[in-house]
Amino acid sequence: MNGEINGSLNMIGYGLAAIGPGVGIGLIFAAYINGVARQPEARGVLQGIAILGFALAEALAIIGIGLAFAL
């Protein structure tokens, strides 16, 4: 134990970059839950839209981890 830390600084950058998509995905599912709570019968329609929005927001985080390993 000599207190040395090894690793890639890229990962810290990725951690910072993942904040944005994290907040975005949180907002998407918050809106989805709100929508279902107000109108439970719209669940089927909202689910597809929520998952789609999740996938698009998540793409940013995914590109981030790709670049963290590639660069």
Add this chain to the structure above:
Amino acid sequence: MHLVNVASRLGAAEGKEFHAPGPGDFEFPPLFGDGTFFTKPMLIIVLGSLAIAALFYLASRRASLVPAKAQFVGESVYGFVRNGIVGDSIGREGRRFVPLLTTMFVFIAVMNLAGIIPVLQLPATSKIAIPLFLAVISWAVFNYVGIQRHGFVGYFKNMMFPPGLPKPIYLLLAPLELFSTVIIRPITLTLRLTLNMFAGHLVLLVCILGGEYLLIEKGGALAAVSAVPFAFSIVLTFFEAFVQVLQAYVFVLLSALYIAGALADEH
């Protein structure tokens, strides 16, 4: 038989240092010695394809009005893609794409789930070639049906110049739409699937190898702490099962939406 990636783990076994898992854990030597080309991901593809073929053969053999077990499973999957994905996005005329999209869904789901099946324990889709090829198929299909429906010029005009916007906006919008539809879509489809599986597998490796290191290499008081990463690895395995099926769903849903967008008359 190199079912476990020995090369990258040798360092972990020799020294007392913890060897953090990384991209090297996804590189597998050939199964039958040097010089051959057959690696573990290929083995997973072959086994998975055989399993899918067997499932759908059993499902469609002696199809009857009152379904037996295998037929019920096959029809549930087909019905899920037809009603849950295609029905909501493309609509009735999407019926002709259901066989393609169902095959895609089952193939991706099985390749992903190989990541939590004991002994295999590697999502074949974490190798970029497989999602890339699937994304190219999806890209070719949605561009083909769009050009077939609207003609070559009409398709690109529909895509780049949606009506009802002020003229100067098109300077910005047209190249962006072209870039996003023709170039970005297949890239994000590929990366989303590959890196989800890659990152998921990596997280499992960190938990399991970290726990193993604490238990076997460190020993003593730290051996008791290894219960924490092992417990996490069990929880994360269930989470991974969810993510793996969800990503197959997302891939097929996006493919269906791209086809729907290409077929739509006006945006």
